Amino acid sequence: MGGIPPARADELLARARGGDGEAFRGLVEPYRRELHVHCYRILGSVQDAEDLVQETLLAAWRGIGGYEERASVRTWLYRIATNRCLNALRAGSRRPPEHPAYHPEVPLPEPSHRRGEPSWLEPYPEVLLEDVADDVPGPEARHETRESISLAFLAALQQLPPRQRAVLVLRDVLGFRAAEVADILDTTENAVTSALTRARGALSREVPVRESAPLPDSPRERRIVADFVRAFESGDVDAVIALLTDDAWLTMPPLPLVYQGLDDVRHFLATVALRPGRRHRLIPTRANGQPAFACYVRDPRTPILRAHGVLVLTLTGDRITAVTRFVDNSLLAAFGFPRSLRA
Incomplete structure (x- = not known):
C-alpha cells in the first residue's frame, strides 16, 4: 500500500x-x-x-x-x-471570472489572436512535486511525470470535457487499468475505453510534437535560462528574440491575449514589457517541471522591487517556444516569494 x-x-x-x-x-x-x-x-x-x-x-x-x-x-x-x-x-463554482480586472500601465498591442485556453490555469510549484515519486504511475501509463505536469499538457487537458479529462489522467498518466477506472467513475469498461479514445484524439491535436526540452538543471537548460535572464533583465529585446523559436508564444493568463511569432512578440516586448525605462529582476524557481521566475519590476522612485507575477519558460531543443507570465501576484506566495523586495 x-x-x-x-x-x-x-x-x-x-x-x-x-x-x-x-x-x-x-x-x-x-x-x-x-x-x-x-x-x-x-x-x-x-x-x-x-x-x-x-x-x-x-x-x-x-x-x-x-x-x-x-x-x-x-x-x-x-x-x-x-x-x-x-x-x-x-x-x-471553482473557476474565477473569465476576465478579472487588470489595468496595464500602457495600452496592450492588438494580439495575434485570442486564446481559447482556460483562464483559471495556474503554475504548479516544483517543490510540491518533490515527494511524488517517478514510479507512482502504473504499468499502463503513457505519459512521464515530467510531461504530464507541463503547462502545454495541462492547458490541453483543461480543454477536455471533465469526464474525458479524468479518464485520460487515470489511465494514461497514473496507469490505472480500465476496470479500475470504471470502478472509480462508477461506469463500464466500454465507456472508459470510448472516453479515452476521444480524449487521446483531442489531446494529440492540442499538444504539438516538438523536439524534447533539455533535462532539468542540465548544462543546456542552465545556459538557455542564463541567457534569457541576462537579456530580459537588461531590457535587450533583440537578445530575447534570438532565444525564441520562430513560432514562439507569449501569453499572460488569465488574460485571453496571445502574441505569436517573432514580430508580434518583439512588438509586445518593445512597447510593453521591456519598454525604455522599465527594468525587471527575475528570481529563479521552477514550475510544472519548467524553468520559472518570480518576476519583479524596479520602481524608479524608490529602492523597491514590485511583484510582477510568475514567469514560466517552455523550452524545446536549444530554444524557448513559449513565455508565459501569470499576472496574478498572489501566486508568488505559493512559490515562497513576497509581494515586494528591496532593490
Missing part, C-alpha cells in the same frame, strides 16, 4: 476504523502529495487542488467504516478525489 508495509497498513486501518485519528493520518498521508497533483491536473488550480484534497481526506475519514477493501487504500482515495473534482467542475 504505497510504501506502507502490509502488516502496518492493516494495523493502521483497524485502528482508524476504531476512531483513531492519528492512525488514519498515518494511513493516508503517504498519498497526500500525489492526490494534490491529481486534483491539480483535473482542476488546473493549485488552491482548488488543496481544497479538494482536504475534502477528500475528510470524506475518507467519515467513510472509513464503509471501506470494504475491494481496492487498495490508494485507489479508494483516488475514487473519492476524482469524483469530488468532477462534482466541483459540474458546479462551476
Whole structure:
C-alpha cells in the first residue's frame, strides 16, 4: 500500500476504523502529495487542488467504516478525489471570472489572436512535486511525470470535457487499468475505453510534437535560462528574440491575449514589457517541471522591487517556444516569494 508495509497498513486501518485519528493520518498521508497533483491536473488550480484534497481526506475519514477493501487504500482515495473534482467542475463554482480586472500601465498591442485556453490555469510549484515519486504511475501509463505536469499538457487537458479529462489522467498518466477506472467513475469498461479514445484524439491535436526540452538543471537548460535572464533583465529585446523559436508564444493568463511569432512578440516586448525605462529582476524557481521566475519590476522612485507575477519558460531543443507570465501576484506566495523586495 504505497510504501506502507502490509502488516502496518492493516494495523493502521483497524485502528482508524476504531476512531483513531492519528492512525488514519498515518494511513493516508503517504498519498497526500500525489492526490494534490491529481486534483491539480483535473482542476488546473493549485488552491482548488488543496481544497479538494482536504475534502477528500475528510470524506475518507467519515467513510472509513464503509471501506470494504475491494481496492487498495490508494485507489479508494483516488475514487473519492476524482469524483469530488468532477462534482466541483459540474458546479462551476471553482473557476474565477473569465476576465478579472487588470489595468496595464500602457495600452496592450492588438494580439495575434485570442486564446481559447482556460483562464483559471495556474503554475504548479516544483517543490510540491518533490515527494511524488517517478514510479507512482502504473504499468499502463503513457505519459512521464515530467510531461504530464507541463503547462502545454495541462492547458490541453483543461480543454477536455471533465469526464474525458479524468479518464485520460487515470489511465494514461497514473496507469490505472480500465476496470479500475470504471470502478472509480462508477461506469463500464466500454465507456472508459470510448472516453479515452476521444480524449487521446483531442489531446494529440492540442499538444504539438516538438523536439524534447533539455533535462532539468542540465548544462543546456542552465545556459538557455542564463541567457534569457541576462537579456530580459537588461531590457535587450533583440537578445530575447534570438532565444525564441520562430513560432514562439507569449501569453499572460488569465488574460485571453496571445502574441505569436517573432514580430508580434518583439512588438509586445518593445512597447510593453521591456519598454525604455522599465527594468525587471527575475528570481529563479521552477514550475510544472519548467524553468520559472518570480518576476519583479524596479520602481524608479524608490529602492523597491514590485511583484510582477510568475514567469514560466517552455523550452524545446536549444530554444524557448513559449513565455508565459501569470499576472496574478498572489501566486508568488505559493512559490515562497513576497509581494515586494528591496532593490
